[in-house]
Amino acid sequence: MNDPVREPPIAGAILFLLAGPILWGGHLLAVYTFHAVACAAGGPWATALVPGSIVLVTLAAAGALLLTLSFPRKLAQVLRCADQPFLIRAGRLLTVLSLTGVLWTGSGALALAPCAQFR
Amino acid sequence: MELPNPDPRPEGEVRELERIWATPRGWRLVTAVNNTVIGLLYLGVAFLFFLMAGLLAVVMRTQLALGDNRLVDQDLYNQMFTVHGTTMMFLFAVPAVEALGVMLLPQMLAARDLPFPRLSAFAIWAYVVGGLVFFSTIFYDLAPKGGWFMYPPLTLMEYSPGDNADFWLLGIGFIEISAIAGAVEIVVGALRTRPPGMSLAKMPIFAWTMLIFASMIMFAFPAVILATMMLEIERAFGWPFFTAALGGDPLLWQHLFWFFGHPEVYIIFLPAAGLVSMMIPTMARTPLVGYHLIVVALIGTGFFSFGLWVHHMFTTGIPALSLAFFSAASMAVAVPSGIQVFSWIATIAAGRERFRITTASLFILGFLFIFTLGGLTGVMVAMVPFDYQVHDTYFVVAHFHYVLIGGFVFPLFAAIYYWMPLFSRRMLSERLGRWVFWLIFIGFNVTFLPMHLTGLRGMPRRVWTYPGEMGWDTLNLISTVGTYVLAAGVLVFLVDLAAKFRLGNGPQENPWGAGTLEWLPNDVYSTRSIPHVTSREPLWDRPSLPQEVRDGHHYLPNAPTGWRETIVTSPIHARPQYVIQMPGPGWPPFLAAVFTAAFFLLLTVKMVTIATICGVLAIAFILVWAWGLDPGPSKGMIEIAKGVRLPTYMSGPTSHSWWAMVVLMFVAASLYLAYVFSYLFLWVVSPEVWAPTGSPEPPPVSWPLGSAALLLAGSGILWLVGRRLGMFSASRAAMSVALLLSLVCLTGAFALELRGHLATGLSPDGNAYGAMVYLGAVLFAQLVFALLIMGLFAMARHLAGKLDAVRRVTYDSYALLYHYTVAQSLLGLGLIHGFPRLIG
Incomplete structure (x- = not known):
């Protein structure tokens, strides 16, 4: 039987709402995986490459988050529903939280030795 | 706001709701x-x-x-x-x-x-x-x-x-x-x-x-x-x-x-x-x-x-x-x-x-x-x-x-x-x-x-x-x-x-003066009618709501199908989409749960034979339970409010069973991603035991390719059947052959994958690499086992005349999980066979 009532796809709404946290998750996964593998492999290249790469990935993630923040209304056009303002506001706030998280996480690379242990 | 059901309701509706939603008494309470x-x-x-x-x-x-x-x-x-x-x-x-x-x-x-x-x-x-x-x-x-x-x-x-x-x-x-x-x-x-x-x-x-x-x-x-x-x-x-x-x-x-x-x-x-x-x-x-x-x-x-x-x-x-x-x-x-x-x-x-x-x-x-x-x-x-x-x-x-x-x-x-x-x-x-x-x-x-x-x-x-x-x-x-x-x-x-504490409804309907719907007049059937909501605190914003609901002036004030039912609404706006008919009390869930528990607990104390019997019984009761689901569209359209008529059956992406299957697929995907993480983690920790240097090389590439071809063939068969379900379901033989063929492809793909690794002499207890490779096969086997049961169940329902082009929820669930299994297995083949070659 066909759906009697059409509305924007829920997957689109979820993706829109969670774009920020998903980018945050992707960033954490990327920097942690890269760091773990680089330090496990060892060698001088790891020390040289790790901080710069993490800063680069962090800036890329922050850029993507800022982009999401700048164009939510255009992105939300695909949803076209009564809850659009709610989704935009919530999505924006989540993106701001995620941006804070990404910058906070990435800033460690500026202060700490790449593969050293605390003790 | 105009009331969905403004006219007075006929007598006897509440009694009918009470009868349908009655709680079993005595020892049948467990049902x-x-x-x-x-x-x-x-x-x-x-x-x-x-x-x-x-x-x-x-x-x-x-x-x-x-x-x-x-x-x-x-x-x-x-x-x-x-x-x-x-x-x-x-x-x-x-x-x-x-x-x-x-x-x-x-x-x-x-x-x-x-x-x-x-x-x-x-x-x-x-x-x-x-x-x-x-x-x-x-x-x-x-x-x-x-x-x-x-x-x-x-x-x-x-x-x-x-x-x-x-x-x-x-x-x-x-x-x-x-x-x-x-x-x-x-x-x-x-x-x-x-x-x-x-x-x-x-x-x-x-x-x-x-x-x-x-x-x-x-x-x-x-x-x-x-x-x-x-x-x-x-x-x-x-x-x-x-x-x-x-x-x-x-x-x-x-x-x-x-x-x-x-x-x-x-x-x-x-x-x-x-x-x-x-x-x-x-x-x-x-x-x-x-x-x-x-x-x-x-x-x-x-x-x-x-x-x-x-x-x-x-x-x-x-x-x-x-x-x-x-x-x-x-x-x-x-x-x-x-x-x-x-x-x-x-x-x-x-x-x-x-x-x-x-x-x-x-x-x-x-x-x-x-x-x-x-x-x-x-x-x-x-x-x-x-x-x-x-x-x-x-x-x-x-x-x-x-x-x-x-x-x-x-x-x-x-x-x-x-x-x-x-x-x-x-x-x-x-x-x-x-x-x-x-x-x-x-x-x-x-x-x-x-x-x-x-x-x-x-x-x-x-x-x-x-x-x-x-x-x-x-x-x-x-x-x-x-x-x-x-x-x-x-x-x-x-x-x-x-x-x-004495089971029953309280002396006052809303003793705290709350604004949310749980404080509407309630009985075993929940509310007499399902309200139309316009705010976050509907009881504060519309003080007459409890009486309107009690008098049946909102949605579904009765039980038109004679079953337990509720309204299914769209996920964002909550617009009414269809009425779901739900099963009532029954022994199968209780017995299935008891035997599932027995299966796991007896396995713990190594009583394998009795555990297996309990496992079989658990599956049998789950099948009995599932047989009663998917009632089909026989009840047609029903009126839930003045001028609002809804279907009593739904299949495809709008149906709740489709949603449940998608949720289950997310669970399966999370489990598999945890496996992929574990595989890569152990490789990072101990690359020396990994193939091709520390363990036998993976089977020749023809093995995973054969496995992948069978998986894609099975998926293709089900896609085709899904598109032409009317044609296939009209013929008992065509439908049965198609379902069997899909199962043969699946088990064949699994057998190829397992046989290939056994042929290389790789042992699961030799090192962590072997253990991870065979764990991949275990996860594949779990899904194959579930799909075998679901496929044979769909075939049985078709032969019993309970699966056709419209009444297709059983088929859709099987096909969804099948396609997911194919996707997961292809990823697995890529990891198990591709990664050692990549690092070698």
Whole structure:
């Protein structure tokens, strides 16, 4: 039987709402995986490459988050529903939280030795 | 607003609803599936586990009251703290949250029930039987001793012989499956059974929290299910996932466990926060301040909690920079939690009148105080240097009890006092309630506040006794006294409960003057009619709503199909889409749960033959249960309101069964991703055992290609059948052949994959690489087994005339899981066969 009532796809709404946290998750996964593998492999290249790469990935993630923040209304056009303002506001706030998280996480690379242990 | 059903309703509709929704009596009560009955039983049993685990805590505290005490011996003490922690986390907290979801969610959404009532019944009975057997192991020296997180290598067979650890691994693994069943129900329920008009932006905060809770279960629990599978397989068959000498790594367990374990804290806390967000506006008599902010905070907390797991592993030797990533995330998660706390305080302050002080309010205020302290010490232990100092000391014990008891037990007590009138003819005593609160509040702080100092003075966790001269005696004695005060508070609560609780509806419909839908006039069928919702506090904004609902002036005031039914609405706007016909009481879910529990528990004690018989019986009862589902479109369209007619059957992406299958696929995908992580993790740790240098080379590429071709062929067959189901289902032979062919392709692909590795001489117990390769085959085999049953079941339904182009839910579910299996297996083939070649 066909759906009697059409509305924007829920997957689109979820993706829109969670774009920020998903980018945050992707960033954490990327920097942690890269760091773990680089330090496990060892060698001088790891020390040289790790901080710069993490800063680069962090800036890329922050850029993507800022982009999401700048164009939510255009992105939300695909949803076209009564809850659009709610989704935009919530999505924006989540993106701001995620941006804070990404910058906070990435800033460690500026202060700490790449593969050293605390003790 | 124009009423959906403005005309007077005919007589006899309410009696018909009462007949259809009647709760079975006597010994048939176990067949009940109604959410209020199931939910109460669920909560009651969860509370029983709370009491039993609490008693263990009292004994442990008595043992620790003085140095060199000999009340219990070391071995029993180890069993006690393991069972205490395991019970509180797995058998009390998560089930209690699910119980509240099952009980309250349909009421708050004014749904007649959640969409899969028999699944709820299955989940609860599986949990009751499995949980009771697990807990009882403490009485006959069979309880696990490895702590609630069961770290290997301590829990490997070499260091933990006997069945004790297996009871944890199989028992808890199985209860996690029960939790996932509940999560499926809650996700679909929250998104699809809301009343017309209740769009996402009008959804009660508790429904948001339950949605996030269930989504977190979907992604967190599979990691620990995989971990328990791996540890049990290593214990039983020697596949060395965690044995360092053979390329395994005990730290893999910690990663998988804490990827579940940390979100678990928020899985418990977020619904409790949801309860608080529902109660505070009522007591402050004003709408919640910052609804949007709270939703954002809930989603943010739920999401960020998955990025914190390594903060339980700060002392495991991970490089400092990685620790900094997780330290930052651990501190960042305090931001959304703080948003909620400030929002609650603002709501209390914004109230038109003074915040009403009842027992529930006291517990809420206690929660705010205690949870905030727990949150602050949480930020302290998120800082790596501080964590190094207090790791595995009583400081951590104090911290997580402040978080968990403050963040969950206090809101739970508040919720019991607040929502009791929905389920009991008499309210609990406010006078005794104050005694309960103060005894618990004072007892709690006297117990756990000194533990911060005990920890800072160096007392480690999990020690059964300590030398008297260490200077810990006084603090421990104070903690023990506090425990008895806390226990006295719980005892007074039990006395009050025994004196006042009488099943039924309360003396007043809405004693607190709340604004949400659970306070509408209720009966066994929930509300007489399902209201049209236009705001977040419909009872405040439309005072006539209770009477309108009672008089049947809203949606579905009757039972037009003669079945139990509720309205399924669209996920964003909550527009009515169709009416779901739900099954009533029955034995199959109960018996399926009992035999599933028996299967796992008998397997634990190595009674393989009887366990297998129980497993077969469990599957048989599940099939009997499933046979009665998918009623087809025979009831046609029905009128749920004046001029509003809805279908009584739906298939495809709009149907609730499709949604449930998609949720299950997410669970399966999470489990598989945890496997991919484990494979790559062990390679990073021990590349020397990996093929092609440390192990036999993978089979020639023709093997995986053959396997992939068969998988794609099977998927193609089902795609074609799905597109032309009318044509195929018209012919018994064509449909049967197509389904059989798809199963042959699937089993053929699996056989090729397994045979290929066996032919290379790779052994699963030789090293971690072999173990991971064959674990991939085990995960593939699980899905093949499920699809074999589903495929043959679909064939049987087709032969019985219960599957055709319209009545196709069984087929759709089979095809969906099949396509998912193909996708997962192709990824697996790429990993298992491609990765060694890539690194070689």
